[in-house]
Amino acid sequence: TGLVTLDxxxxxxxxxxxxITFLNGEAGVLRYRGYAIEDLAEHASxxxxxxxLIYGNLPNPEELxxxxxxxTRRTLVNEGVKKIFAGFxxxxxxxxxxxxxxxxxxxxxxxxxxxxxxxxxVNLTIIRLLAxxxxxxxWSYKNSNGHPVNYPRNKLNYVQNFMQMMFALPTYEYEIDxxxxxxxxxxxxxxxxxxxxxxxxxxxLVGSSQASLYSSVSAGISxxxxxxxxxxxxQVIEMLDKIHQDGGDVKKYIEKAKDKNDTFRLMGFGHRVYxxxxxxxxxxxxxCDKVLNKLGIKDPTLEIAKKLEETAxxxxxxxxxxxxxNVDFYSGIIYRALGFPIDMFTVMFTLGRLPGxxxxxxxxxxxxxxxxxxxxxxxxxxxxxxxxxxxxx
Ligand code: CMC
Numbered sequence: 516t517g518l519v520t521l522d523x524x525x526x527x528x529x530x531x532x533x534x535i536t537f538l539n540g541e542a543g544v545l546r547y548r549g550y551a552i553e554d555l556a557e558h559a560s561x562x563x564x565x566x567x568l569i570y571g572n573l574p575n576p577e578e579l580x581x582x583x584x585x586x587t588r589r590t591l592v593n594e595g596v597k598k599i600f601a602g603f604x605x606x607x608x609x610x611x612x613x614x615x616x617x618x619x620x621x622x623x624x625x626x627x628x629x630x631x632x633x634x635x636x637v638n639l640t641i642i643r644l645l646a647x648x649x650x651x652x653x654w655s656y657k658n659s660n661g662h663p664v665n666y667p668r669n670k671l672n673y674v675q676n677f678m679q680m681m682f683a684l685p686t687y688e689y690e691i692d693x694x695x696x697x698x699x700x701x702x703x704x705x706x707x708x709x710x711x712x713x714x715x716x717x718x719x720l721v722g723s724s725q726a727s728l729y730s731s732v733s734a735g736i737s738x739x740x741x742x743x744x745x746x747x748x749x750q751v752i753e754m755l756d757k758i759h760q761d762g763g764d765v766k767k768y769i770e771k772a773k774d775k776n777d778t779f780r781l782m783g784f785g786h787r788v789y790x791x792x793x794x795x796x797x798x799x800x801x802x803c804d805k806v807l808n809k810l811g812i813k814d815p816t817l818e819i820a821k822k823l824e825e826t827a828x829x830x831x832x833x834x835x836x837x838x839x840x841n842v843d844f845y846s847g848i849i850y851r852a853l854g855f856p857i858d859m860f861t862v863m864f865t866l867g868r869l870p871g872x873x874x875x876x877x878x879x880x881x882x883x884x885x886x887x888x889x890x891x892x893x894x895x896x897x898x899x900x901x902x903x904x905x906x907x908x
Pocket of ligand 1: 524709712742743744745747772773779780781782783784786788838842843
């Protein structure tokens, strides 16, 4: 076939050119469209960053107003979605629910599956996704609690509206603390894109067959759910709780992580591309201290996380392999402090990553990239003679 190399896991294979996210893993640098992640996290709103990723430039006030109002007026989802919820068991993991609901949007908006869709229609799909995702995410949580859903309130901003849909009750008016809003806004920005990661590659791969953006995003959610990718944020907090319940012996778990006969890995540590501090982890760690202080929460897992980090960073195994805390290491502690149940952590990652998936899908379609179709090296049997069922021993 002329195929001479394999690169299992695409450790050293470029799949595309891209003008969206710059990542230098050796130096720990991350930029969206040329802007440092630190500046965006400090000064921008999540919707400004979404606009930047999707359309290439930071919006001016008029563009941001227009973008925001286009999104705000589409935050309702079709009531038929409630019937889909009703079919899920009460304890369904919200990531599975989100993947199904994202894919169901292609049925509510069937024009999106037309491969000859116009740029205006593509843009409407983009706006609808951004508008409806917080509603679907909050409703998947309400459904898992057996509580009535909250409808969007369009006088609130993106983050405030999401939080009220999550936490308000008919008996309780939820008021968001400005520091909580700031932390959540930051977290969403930090997760918004990360070049050709597993879920983004899934979105591009599905989209390369000209499937709709809804179906492509649904594939991204499924990929993100895995414990080695976005699912790590749930795994981290479960690991920290376990270490805490087990007496807080951090060294024991560091030794387990190093033991090649043990399947345990230090969740929230290591990254395919960062061989230095993940710049997102630095920002989240600071934010974590601030939110816990503000809310007066003493979470023993924060101390355990800090001890784990310190011990690992002074251990030859982690130093030699350049394993540092990644974006997921501290995010779960903040989510828990804000009141999110553990199985919603990866959904929060999904909300943040949505603009990145959209931007990458749009870039790929506009470049008219061909269908993705990797080759293989066949290692199965050579040609065999067929043996009839009655003659097989
Ligand atoms: N604990 C212990 N050892 C580790 C860890 C870890 N968390 N991560 C990597 N290693 C070791 C691994 O065993 C291997 O050792 P050796 O060279 O002796 O065989 C070496 O480091 C290289 O690891 P790898 O698995 O070949 O690297 P990869 O690039 O294929 O995997 C990773 C990257 C993120 C999947 C991996 O570091 C990992 O499993 N980390 C824990 C899960 C996690 O936190 N995932 C979230 C990633 S960041 C959010 C996102 O973008 O999804």
